[in-house]
Amino acid sequence: MKETGLPAIAFNRIACHDCDLLQTTPRLAVGEVAYCMRCDAVLFTNQKNSVDRSLAFAITGLLFYIIANMFPFLSLKALGFVQEGTLFSTSLSLFKAGMPLLGILLFLTTILFPLTTLLGTIYILMQVKRDKFNDYTAPVFRFLRSTDTWGMLEIFMLAVIVSLVKLGDYADVVFGISLYAFILLILSLTLMSHSLNPQDVWTRLRNNMADQP
Amino acid sequence: MSSLPTRQTTNDEINSRIASEINSDDDLICPCCKSIMHSRKPNSLNRTWALLITAMILYIPANVLPIMAVSFWGDGQPDTILSGVMQLLKAGLWPLALLIFVASIVIPVLKLIILILLLVSINTKAQWHPKDRTKLYRFTEFVGRWSMVDVFVIAILVTLVQFGNTASVSPDLGALSFAAVVILTMFAANSFDPRLIWDNLPEPELADESEQEDDSVIEMNGDRLVEK
Numbered sequence: 001m002k003e004t005g006l007p008a009i010a011f012n013r014i015a016c017h018d019c020d021l022l023q024t025t026p027r028l029a030v031g032e033v034a035y036c037m038r039c040d041a042v043l044f045t046n047q048k049n050s051v052d053r054s055l056a057f058a059i060t061g062l063l064f065y066i067i068a069n070m071f072p073f074l075s076l077k078a079l080g081f082v083q084e085g086t087l088f089s090t091s092l093s094l095f096k097a098g099m100p101l102l103g104i105l106l107f108l109t110t111i112l113f114p115l116t117t118l119l120g121t122i123y124i125l126m127q128v129k130r131d132k133f134n135d136y137t138a139p140v141f142r143f144l145r146s147t148d149t150w151g152m153l154e155i156f157m158l159a160v161i162v163s164l165v166k167l168g169d170y171a172d173v174v175f176g177i178s179l180y181a182f183i184l185l186i187l188s189l190t191l192m193s194h195s196l197n198p199q200d201v202w203t204r205l206r207n208n209m210a211d212q213p
Numbered sequence: 214m215s216s217l218p219t220r221q222t223t224n225d226e227i228n229s230r231i232a233s234e235i236n237s238d239d240d241l242i243c244p245c246c247k248s249i250m251h252s253r254k255p256n257s258l259n260r261t262w263a264l265l266i267t268a269m270i271l272y273i274p275a276n277v278l279p280i281m282a283v284s285f286w287g288d289g290q291p292d293t294i295l296s297g298v299m300q301l302l303k304a305g306l307w308p309l310a311l312l313i314f315v316a317s318i319v320i321p322v323l324k325l326i327i328l329i330l331l332l333v334s335i336n337t338k339a340q341w342h343p344k345d346r347t348k349l350y351r352f353t354e355f356v357g358r359w360s361m362v363d364v365f366v367i368a369i370l371v372t373l374v375q376f377g378n379t380a381s382v383s384p385d386l387g388a389l390s391f392a393a394v395v396i397l398t399m400f401a402a403n404s405f406d407p408r409l410i411w412d413n414l415p416e417p418e419l420a421d422e423s424e425q426e427d428d429s430v431i432e433m434n435g436d437r438l439v440e441k
């Protein structure tokens with residue numbers, strides 16, 4: 001294994017992540033998006049206050065995440081009984097029903113990965129803001145980028161709506177506080193990932209490393 | 214450390230320099246994030262085939278076995294993916310039936326077909342419509358996770374409908390197989406390298422290379438060049 005001097009070339013070139021075409025890095029005005037000239041992949045964007053805005057959405061999201069996990073999202077009233085569903089009890093009920101693998105899947109996609117995304121993004125962006133990085137910055141950010149698709153709260157939300165319609169005929173379905181927190185959480189997560197430009201983080205990290213050899 | 218390329222450095226020179234670095238036997242370590250660099254995702258075709266074939270095998274129990282059992286007053290009734298859709302249709306909930314049909318049946322099948330087509334097109338060194346094939350790939354990558362919606366519905370029903378002997382829902386093996394199919398195809402899409410589509414094509418000619426100012430900051434990001 002050896003370290004390489006490749007970045008000298010990287011100062012002014014960018015390789016498309018979808019088709020590997022090497023092209024000159026364009027300079028973008030605020031609000032512009034750079035597309036690959038061959039396959040139309042998004043190369044990077046230049047958004048106003050990208051770091052500040054994503055950090056704000058991440059912190060807002062974390063607050064809604066806590067609320068969403070504290071209360072039930074739906075309760076079912078039938079025959080004088082009330083059955084409540086929280087995010088955690090949904091994972092747990094699959095364990096109890098003899099499907100531990102599905103329980104783990106649900107725990108990862110609706111509880112753990114959304115949390116690591118929020119906490120990890122806050123951790124990284126705080127470092128970017130203070131321009132102080134440590135050895136964990138790059139691995140943590142890479143982990144966040146690769147687990148991005150495994151947080152599935154918006155899909156869970158769709159499933160809640162489907163269940164609502166399915167159960168509506170048989171029993172009284174009561175919306176919980178969490179359902180509202182949920183919608184706001186998904187909104188925060190969407191806005192966060194939309195306003196975050198990974199290039200900004202890598203650029204700052206790299207400039208920082210270049211400053212202190 | 215190689216020197217900074219000058220304005221006169223041509224594309225070819227840079228390409229060959231990168232190629233010589235990448236094709237050396239040593240693993241290259243990214244100086245920025247310290248992970249191993251690959252020019253292509255390692256063993257992409259074999260991995261994707263293996264994941265896809267496993268997914269196709271599991272697709273059978275996912276559709277044949279019941280995904281959940283609904284019982285009213287001790288009267289159990291197993292549901293498969295398709296019978297669940299039919300019930301929604303009978304109940305007149307056709308928007309819901311359509312949603313589940315698309316998410317649970319159309320998308321997984323479409324995803325399997327598209328990925329197999331892409332793999333075959335690379336194995337046969339096909340040259341047709343590379344841009345469209347790349348778009349198909351992006352589509353499968355984007356849409357695949359939504360198939361999970363039925364698994365989540367089952368989870369919610371199992372949690373909420375627990376009224377002892379009166380009414381209860383329990384998950385069944387079909388749900389597990391189906392979740393496995395979705396996860397395996399997500400991994401398959403992830404291990405497929407769209408750059409292979411373009412590797413069979415002749416080198417492109419770049420226009421206006423020299424007109425650009427080259428003093429811009431580093432804009433290349435770590436996770437573009439680098440894979441796991």
Ligand SMILES: [Zn+2]
Nearest residue numbers: 016019036039
């Ligand atoms: Zn491209």
